[in-house]
Amino acid sequence: MAFNWFKKKKNQPQEEIETEEVVAGQEDNSENEEVDSTITEIEKPPDEETGDGVEGFEEKQNIQEVEEVEEVEEVQEPEKTRNGAGFFGRLKNGLSKTREIFTTDIDDLFTGKRKLDDDMLEELEELLITSDIGVQASMDILENISQKSFKISGADQLKEILNEEILALFDSKEKTAKIVQGKPHVVMVIGVNGVGKTTTIGKLAAKSAGSGKKVLIAAADTFRAAAIEQLEIWADRAGADIIKHKDNSDPAAVAYDSIEAALARDADIVFVDTAGRLHTKVNLMEELKKIKRALAKKIPEAPHEILLVLDATTGQNALSQAEMFNDSLGITGVVITKLDGTAKGGVVISICSTLDIPLLYIGVGETIDDLDVFNPKDYVSALF
Numbered sequence: 001m002a003f004n005w006f007k008k009k010k011n012q013p014q015e016e017i018e019t020e021e022v023v024a025g026q027e028d029n030s031e032n033e034e035v036d037s038t039i040t041e042i043e044k045p046p047d048e049e050t051g052d053g054v055e056g057f058e059e060k061q062n063i064q065e066v067e068e069v070e071e072v073e074e075v076q077e078p079e080k081t082r083n084g085a086g087f088f089g090r091l092k093n094g095l096s097k098t099r100e101i102f103t104t105d106i107d108d109l110f111t112g113k114r115k116l117d118d119d120m121l122e123e124l125e126e127l128l129i130t131s132d133i134g135v136q137a138s139m140d141i142l143e144n145i146s147q148k149s150f151k152i153s154g155a156d157q158l159k160e161i162l163n164e165e166i167l168a169l170f171d172s173k174e175k176t177a178k179i180v181q182g183k184p185h186v187v188m189v190i191g192v193n194g195v196g197k198t199t200t201i202g203k204l205a206a207k208s209a210g211s212g213k214k215v216l217i218a219a220a221d222t223f224r225a226a227a228i229e230q231l232e233i234w235a236d237r238a239g240a241d242i243i244k245h246k247d248n249s250d251p252a253a254v255a256y257d258s259i260e261a262a263l264a265r266d267a268d269i270v271f272v273d274t275a276g277r278l279h280t281k282v283n284l285m286e287e288l289k290k291i292k293r294a295l296a297k298k299i300p301e302a303p304h305e306i307l308l309v310l311d312a313t314t315g316q317n318a319l320s321q322a323e324m325f326n327d328s329l330g331i332t333g334v335v336i337t338k339l340d341g342t343a344k345g346g347v348v349i350s351i352c353s354t355l356d357i358p359l360l361y362i363g364v365g366e367t368i369d370d371l372d373v374f375n376p377k378d379y380v381s382a383l384f
């Protein structure tokens, strides 16, 4: 049976691709003002405009802390087994909306049909795009599926082949982080407002402290007092030291002090929290570059890592953010947060197949254990 789907697609102008390029292009070329306005558009700060959310956040933290105290008797054991399979269970839970697309919706494609035809390939393409897998990745996958279509005579076979194709896409793009280690090892964490930088630092700090490292956190998001307080709560929870100045002080000075303190205290690792938005007059990228330079004053190789945090729920926007930050600062690794509860979990595939930067960690919730190293096999298993 001949398939026209791919031929048809190839000859069609790729509207979606063009739109994406225009967006990314705008940001690439944009000077200060435009970058800031893009950021303002992307971000939906849960906690900044009114301060309400901040109180909510703190209240939530307090409640969690109280709960933790009350649960002391049962400690960690129930936490570890809550979903039956630790982090994978959480990932699977978190991706349930995305999984519906890859399971129920694919089953529905075959209602009343047994063979994969052009119409079904069109529908499959729509499904993949709905999951935010991206236009290019879905084209690549569909081209291969249309070539294997003679093997496909039911939803299960399609899912199996889709599973293989997604894994192959990860394999072909496998990147390993070329990271120079140092002591103290300095990790600068960047990203637009609300993506989960501070939360991710808390989770990473807890992991490092848990493995016996002496951890120091730098509160270089000095934009608002609540950001520093939020980081203090996390530092406390993780068992890490914190270096902070007053709010609205110079973030580069905090960064510099944190390195001095880390050297003096013989810390193993420093996590530097940064702002995702500043007063409109101040350019975020320039401010981040200043922080980066301040970190290098005492340790020329620092920061050894620059982690970009992306919020999965922003879908394809996350890709433009990655290009923007990478152009200005050079990123060594990506963290994708909020994979829990979104139907846009396919963005992981999109990011891995588009960016030349490794995806290092994924976040699936707001608590300290809800972050782990990204494992493509687990991710794909959780999708089906």
Ligand SMILES: Nc1nc2c(ncn2[C@@H]2O[C@H](COP(=O)(O)OP(=O)(O)O)[C@@H](O)[C@H]2O)c(=O)[nH]1
Pocket (backbone or CB within 6 Å): 046, 057, 191, 192, 193, 194, 195, 196, 197, 198, 199, 200, 276, 309, 337, 338, 339, 340, 363, 364, 365, 366, 370
């Ligand atoms: N559901 C969910 N929420 C998250 C995750 N990571 C962070 N958050 C929440 O996102 C909000 C913003 O996080 P925050 O760390 O303050 O972002 P920042 O502005 O980049 O520092 C907070 O309410 C976090 O609890 C995640 O993996 N899943």
Ligand SMILES: [Mg+2]
Pocket (backbone or CB within 6 Å): 197, 198, 199, 221, 227, 273, 274
């Ligand atoms: Mg923050």
